[in-house]
Amino acid sequence: MRILLVEDDQGLWQAMKIALSAHSIVLDVAADLGQAREALSNADYRALILDWQLPDGEGVSLIPLARRLHPGLPVLMLTARHHIDDRIQGLDAGADDYITKPFDVNELLARIRAVCRRPAQPQIPTITLGALQFDFANRCASLNGANLPLPRRQLLVLETLCLRAGRTVSREKLQEAVYGFDDNIESNTLESHISRLRRTLAPAGVEIHAMRGLGYLLQTADEP
Template structure:
């Protein structure tokens, strides 16, 4: 899942990025409002963590313009403790959740996860497909009571495919969701990851179908 972190505090920025990356997100970080606003006109994210106190363009403005553009990407805002008024203002402007500094890292992560889920699976922490049960909280995929042994990349791909259910996901989309700005992978790399995941899923009656020129989609295996 691709996450945008808008935060100007150096220490916080680094800490959060590190922790999100570790949790398997593709993270982009930007530290001023103007840049964030510009970035958001052409790049889609699954979730945005937005500090309100920003240089150049306030977090409010960024949020307001994002919503004005019709985006419904989930946004979590970070506010200072005493700043109740701004918190309310943020929610009015279309934020989906807020957190007051200082906060527990675990709580932030939990809320971010909740936001991502809300849009897709009706808020449930576990999404099932065929015989698979994908646990978004622990980032684990179970078959019965056995955990599938998947690598980080495979897990991230499966997460994306399972969230999109039976919809076609293009190779470019996959690249975008697995990678943040600085890293970059080839189309062939995606093919390789697909190939490896496909082999593992096939055993459990789940198939990754290829739609030539368009992308991939998850489907139940038709047993002929």
């Protein structure tokens, strides 16, 4: 899952990035509205977390653009404002939820899960391919009913391929799902993750095919 955080407090966003990465969430950070507009124009996100007060304006002003570029994008307001009128203003501006600083990371994770379950976001509870099952709600994989422990980035690659099982996923889409825009990506890193996944999934009768010039395709071994 890739999320955009618009927040200018470096200490806060660094702590959030570390905490969320432990839950297989890739967090891109924009320090102001200008950087946020550029990020929204160049990448796909599952959710947007907006600080209220930013160096170049109020975070709520970004919501109309975010929704034009990404219809149905869940928006979570993150702010130090506690007054009920502020909450109403944020929700009326189009935010889906509201969390005040300081906050507990577990509460933030719960609110992220909640806004991403909105009816506008089609939900696929699980997918089964051969002996592989991927649970999207809990973001975990299993083989023959046994939990499949995967490193974070391999899990993100598998999640993205499972969401589009039977269809080709471009290299760019996979990289967007796995890496933030400030991550250093070596040329063969994605291939390394896919190679390890292939070995892991082989006993399940599931294959990842490289489609030359197009991307990668996840399907069962008996599919043509």
